[in-house]
Amino acid sequence: MNEARRDALAEWLATSVDPCLRDSTMRRIGVGHSRAMYCVTASSGQRVVVRVEQGGVFGTAGAEECRVMRSLHAAGYPVARILAEDPAGDVIGQPLFVMEFIDGVGQDSGTAPGNGADERVLDQPTAAAFVDALARLHALDGSDFGFDIVPDSPSTATAGQVERWHQVCRAASSGPDPLIDEAAAWLTHHAPPLDRLAVVHGDAGPGNFVHRHGTVAAVTDWEFAHLGDPAEDFAFCLTMRGARTMLREAWLELFRERAGFELSENAWRYWEAFNLFKGACANRTCLDLFERGINPAPDMAIIGTALHQTFLRRLVDIVHR
């Protein structure tokens, strides 16, 4: 962020959040891609986190994320409190919101679903606490949380999400991609039945929550949250974010013991495919933004090519099995 924007942001923070933030230092935290995250520290020691959109990466919007986080906080769920918001991008040219700083381990955030590269090491109590938090999330009634998409009924939710991501991918592509189109049709045709809509995080797992002393201080990175099937989150943690954290069997045991959640092998495969599809479609937006000069950061070109293709290849392996 250049000096003029830093000054504008500091002035806005001073008037919108706390006057002490006028005299502050700003440090980028994490190596996120969809959102830039800055920790702003006032001379008084007060800290806040500013989360800034990056030109529409992954086809998600900060305004919805902000609404959902406010609702979750009001429901008593462990999530950072929203302090201020600039959804129009008037302050520094990109929509942003400000939240309280949560002290703990795991502030790295902002990667695309499953893109994270770091080893995400958790001890057993922390992993168990995370699964508890996930189960609590899924038990919430999120119908009035401010989601952009509210399915007519649970039975249409998964197909609706497939269509959502397919649209995101199509809008970012120059022409049809037969492998993506076939996968979308396969996921729609094989969507498991769902009885009740749950609040789904959409990018759940190690790296997207802050923890300390074996407890979850806050679940972070809500840009992919939506109403849908809890299986999506468990599968995302199992096969993507948490795949290197511990063995598959250890996760499955935690899911069973802490959340009472089990699936057949076929169902796990379906949800792995669903998450790969979502990731492939979201990643495709980065190449479009890079090509149009909206976001010229080099990671945009890499996510939009190598990562998109890697996800698509794994997806094809499941769909063509």
Next chain:
Amino acid sequence: MSTDRPSDAAVIAAAAATMRESVLPAMSGGAPDAHTRSAVVQLVGLLEYASSRPADPAARRRQELLDALHRLADNPLVASRWPGEPFAVAAAALVECVTRDDRAAEEVRAGLRPVLVAHLDDELRSTAPLIDAYRGRPRDE
């Protein structure tokens, strides 16, 4: 052939080499934040990819798909959509096959999937080194 100006390839190679040999070592003292270092590593990876990737395969791939569709000219799932843009015809045919297990659907899957997957694998071979760069690991680390 001699020329009066540096080629794009040479400029890209110079940029990558300068970033790799001069900028990155100067950043190794811990002064820059993690994001800045990651961005430089990713830029180096992207420049090296741009200077080493094969020629644009779009026309060849389109022709290969066209050939595969021609081989399926008598298949009703293809014939009903022909003539058309090859990728659109292939996509529509494969989508229709998802709910079908008959011989025509099997023929389409067997005729089109290997061509499309080979294109994807071909592309992955040239982009795979970018994954290390994405994770902040320069090629020689």
